[in-house]
Amino acid sequence: MRVLSRFLYAVALPCLLALGWWFASRGSQNFFFPPLSGILSAFADVWFSAKIVEDVLPSVLRLASGYLIAAGMGLALGVPIGLSTRLRAYVEPVLEFLRAIPPPVLVPILILFAGIGTTMKLMVIVSGCLWPVLLNTIEGVRGLDETLGATTRAYRFTRRGRLVHFILPGAAPLIFAGLRQSLSIGIILMVISEMFAASNGIGFTIVQFQRSFAIPEMWSGIILLGLVGFIFASVLGFVERRVLHWYFGLRAAERNDT
């Protein structure tokens, strides 16, 4: 029952917006804003075809692998940096500088080094997704509770035990905040990397449609991008709810106390 009402709440607004779009655009003569009915039929024609394998799949795979590489690097670098005051003082200015560079400007440079293939696109995605995970992991590890840390030492935890049972779970709330920011950056960069130089991908296809004035098809690509982002965010949200269920419970308990 509660699941059902939660579901209804979640889909109510999207349905309303779609309906609004449907009626507002019905009979539209504007070339750039075709009726939603046209866009939807274009959607079926365009995407339920070989394009799923030729364009959607490569984009999704690049996004997923770039994102996972960035997450792995963010954790692997963030934990030691967060643990060591000395290391932090050493690398933090550099990190702040690197983070300030907008990843799209790296595309031309990366093309020089890595060509226009998958490697370049992955590097673009990683170069943007890395920072939120990395900086949040550092912050999360740095903010770990000292008393808990003393507990792990007093009870002679192994190094691995400290990492698995203390450092990672303790930093997890901030790590997930970073992962969420990284995801939206990753989708943007996936599209951008495909717009510069590519032969397939959702971004590439959208640009092709735009250049050939296939406007309903272009709109259908934009809707598809929204859907891809939504699915990725849902998967992340699912993982987050499982990993951080203790955290949400703790926060709710604290709210009830005060």
Add this chain to the structure above:
Amino acid sequence: MIEDRNAATAQGRPTLLDVDAVKMVYSSAHRTVEALGGVRFTVGDGEFVCIVGPSGAGKTTLLKCISGLLRPTGGTVRLEGTEVKAPPQAMALVFQDYARSLFPWMTVEANVELPLKQAGMARRQRRDLISSALADVGLTDVGSAYPWQLSGGMQQRVAIARAIAYRPRILVMDEPFAAVDAQTRADLEDLVRDLWHKLGVTVLFVTHDIDEAIYLGERVLALSASPTVVMDDIAIDLPDARDQIGTRSLSRFGELRKELYGQIQRARHTSG
């Protein structure tokens, strides 16, 4: 092999813990604090020793040095004759801040179990220790709850269960009941006395509350203000069976309290 320098304590038991002229100076760029100025005492095997000292006297610092969490800047700590350089296996700690010493991402059972798992103990044995430790502190049915679902007193019981499941020879507690209400505190005091009797574990109990120290201990050490030394070492000659109302209203209890209170007042005056 236990060293013979201070072979017997007031109770005539062999020495378990030997704190020998421990000094701790915290120094940072703009400030040096001499927290411990040569603390010296011994604890016999099986004793219940309380340490009282005013706030800021360096009680927590002393316990950190004793438990190997902090290297003293001078002196040595020996447990069972061996110098303590890192947290020893034979010691378990209970911190003042119960809310921050339990892992909020683990259930009560997992919290108690984790130190045993880290020590490489087999699952069967872990199960037995967990259930008997939780039973000992009166928490048999909350094993699958999370710490933040429990009251403060229950959380501190979990921390005690974790410590006793670890089967230490010495249980070290840093103002463990400072943050719970008076009734819970009285219950927890009696719980610790009972566990001490039942398990035969040595207890080193730090508090800033003189009454609590007298009620619980066989011996009370009074610390001076910093730079801290042991100012007084009083044997508590109250009957072994204690109860909150009876023991606290004994005239001997009042005398001991007066004696300790006077000592601590004098320490304030001489140091400040």
